[in-house]
Amino acid sequence: MADQSILVTGAAGFIGLHVARRLLAEGHAVVGLDNLNDYYDPALKCARLEILRREQGFAFEQIDLADRASMERLFATHRFAKVVHLAAQPGVRYSIDHPHAYVDANLAGFVNVLEGCRHHGCGHLVYASSSSVYGANAKMPFSVDDKTDHPISLYAATKKANELIAHSYSHLYRLPVTGLRFFTIYGPWGRPDMAVYLFTKAIVEGTPIRLFNHGRMRRDFTHVEDVTRAVLQLVDQAPRDGEQGAGAPAKIYNVGNNHPEELTHVVAVLERELGRAAIREMLPMQPGDVTETFADVTELMRDTGFRPQTSIEDGLRDFVAWYRDYHRI
Known part of the structure; x- marks a missing residue:
């Protein structure tokens, strides 16, 4: 028989921390999984994990998603009621030089999660996709109905593959699955390889900000608190058969702010919050990058009542306050 715990993969990650904390606050038992790899400073992951370890109802498993035997044991032991799958090898630029990391985590690892859900009675799998699946689509805003057949990075291709594999599992085994195309997420405990963190660090240290x-460039910056609210609502809303017209209990949503910001504006707000001027290094476009992201969140709003609530000014103030505290500035 299934216990009622929820598995959160990538629990020591940025979104994983916030989602796991909210689930715990709502009284759920949470098992957090992470491999604590060194794609970025593991000390930040360990600091996030310490926050979760202090919460009642949290248990941690250090497992690599691609470790099939360990994943099989985990699912057989817990028989999770629901799974929130946020672990992945992230990063568009890193994927250009490190393809195997993406195949292991994002493809083999994802199949291990699906197999665990399929064989052990999981009632709903919510998994992270990405706005990068839209590739170089020119029509704005990006709609979940748009074609996503031309990914321009390996990272994007693995996320598109996740959506296709999840749909096939949903169709074959009637496994309810919900994919979330996350747009540029930022906020306290954010990733050091992402723009807001990189810009803040550069301004504080007086080093150049690289503006491609x-x-x-415009990005649909989305505060992590808004994202977390959407995830929590969707965890309890398993899709029904054929909801998205495809004969399977499968859905995909955009999770974004529905309001893109110029990177130059983001830098200007950070300068104001930090009281220092940025040194700007203007560079050409990078391979695998896109000039703009913009989420159409109509379906998410209709199905959950989701409304992005955090302005870029409030969100960056929130991030800078955390950054100062964490780095003791």
Whole structure:
């Protein structure tokens, strides 16, 4: 018989920390999984994990998603009621030089999660996809109905593959699955390889901020608290057969702010919050990158009542306050 615990993979990650904390606050038992790899400073992951370890109802498993035997044991032991799968090898630029990391974590690891859900009675799998699946689509905003057949990075291709594999499992085994195409997420405990963290660090240290495409980039920056609210609502809303017209209990949503920001504006807000000027290094477009992301969140709003609530000014103030505290500035 299944216990009622929820598995959160990538629990020592940025979104994983926030989602696991909220689930615990709502009284759920949570098993957190992470391999604590060194893609970025493991000390940050361990600091996030310490927050969760202090919470009642939390248990931690250090497992690599690609370790099939360990994953099989985990699912057989717990028979999770629900799974929130947030672990992945992230990063568009890193994928250009490290393809095997993405195949192991994002493809083999994802199949191990699906197999665990399929064989051990999971009632709903919510998994992280990415806005990168839209590739170089020119139509804005990006809609879940748009074609996503032309990913321009290996990272994006693995996320598109996740959606296809999840749909096939849903169709074959009637496993309810919900994919979340996350747009640029930022906020306290954020990842050091992402723009807001990189920009803040550069301004504080007086080193140049690298602005690709000469700063002419727009991103749908989405605060992690808004994202967490959406995830928590969707965990309890398993899709029904054919809801998205495809004969399977499978859905995909955009999770974004529905309001893209110029990177130059983000830098200006950070300068104001930090009281220091940035040194700007204007660079050409990077391989695998896109000039703009913009989420159409109509379906998410209709099905959950989701409304992005955090302005970029409030969200960056929130992040800078955390950054100062964490780095003792």
